[in-house]
Amino acid sequence: MPEPVRCRACRSDRGEIVLDLGEQPPWDRMPLRDTPLPDPAAPLRMWLCGACGLAQLADDTDVAEELLGVEPRAFAEQSDRSVDRLAREGLVRPGDRVAEFGSPHGKPWLPRLTGRGMTALTPADAPAGRADLVVDVYGLLHEPDQRDALRRRTALLAPGGTLALQLLSLGTVLRERQWYDLRHGHHAYWSLPALDAALRGYGIGVHRAWWYPLSGGTLLVTARAGAEPDAGTRLLLGAEEGLGVRSAAGLGRLQAAADGADDGDALRAWLVAERAAGRTVAAYGAASRAVPLVCRAGIRADLLLAVGDAAPAKQGRRMPGTDIPVVAPAELAELRPDRVLLFMPELADEVRAVLPGIEADGGRWVVLDPAVRLLGRVAGPRAAGQRTGAHGGLRLPS
Ligand SMILES: [Zn+2]
Incomplete structure (x- = not known):
């Protein structure tokens, strides 16, 4: 019997495997050319939490290493668009303090933000409640412990502060049948509805979300205390819910795409x-x-x-x-x-x-x-x- 899965966010053990790709080598780690085959492989399975609706890796493996590639121009351009969007929202104010949770998937946003006069805080050292803006660019998915990760991000927020996340939403993965986005080392696959619900457990809620075509559908999401989703964001939430991002039947279409x-x-x-x-x-x-x-x-x-x-x-x-x-x-x-x-x-x-x-x-x-x-x-x-x-x-x- 495999060990029961416990949710990385809410700790519930109620849920089910919705995508099973069998034993897979780490897709992010390129072996040296003369390394003999076969490569070590481990189970690659997506588990949907029946309590909070977070789709996540069922298994912890020690295969999380990723090589930092050259940042494609499309990613850098998306970073420019996202930072411009945050600036137009009035969230990039000179003198305000910003903390960034980065990832191996692209260059940090911090130079763009300090270049507009913001003051950088280091997430690991910053005192709680000091950041006017916390940005996370594909960082969250790399955290094995999602409860801890959400707590650390939200704890940094100053009163009235905003959390801004850029992510590949599970809604995109499901809409485009991108089963191959399931990866060793990518622990969490947040949909917009599940993310909104989880953040509300930390006292903030999704306020606005913008859809961009990068990678089939990339979301920029802002959340802050007391916020309710605006009209456009309610449409995005409804569209993802309608796809079945929090239902095993809905996510089962990924398995069909992988197998069929x-x-x-x-x-x-x-x-x-x-x-x-x-x-x-x-x-x-x-x-x-x-x-x-x-x-x-x-x-x-x-x-x-x-x-x-x-x-x-x-x-x-x-x-x-x-x-x-x-x-x-x-x-x-x-x-x-x-x-x-x-x-x-x-x-x-x-x-x-x-x-x-x-x-x-x-x-x-x-x-x-x-x-x-x-x-x-x-x-x-x-x-x-x-x-x-x-x-x-x-x-x-x-
Ligand atoms: Zn959960």
């Missing part, structure tokens, strides 16, 4: 067809969300030559669970692949500009875009025609 029309199967079928046609395929972007597509489908270097990535820390390594090497962008171009699969569609403009040699040598970029495919929405007649082919969610950028 598996993106990895579509990818493998396409790679086999390309090889049969005599074309070589490489990929770009060794992002952690790309790993399960490769890993679960058992794709090896005989189908996918290499994955290019600009992060020096990833070069000389290989994708977890497989022998596919991670190489520098220049090395990728030297392979002269006929097709380069772009794992992060938001990087398209950036990498095409940085690697013009791919297309100059006759290669083509290919986008794997599960959001488009799973929504059943198409960009236009051309994309619709391609989608009906055997390539599943793969499409060529125009």
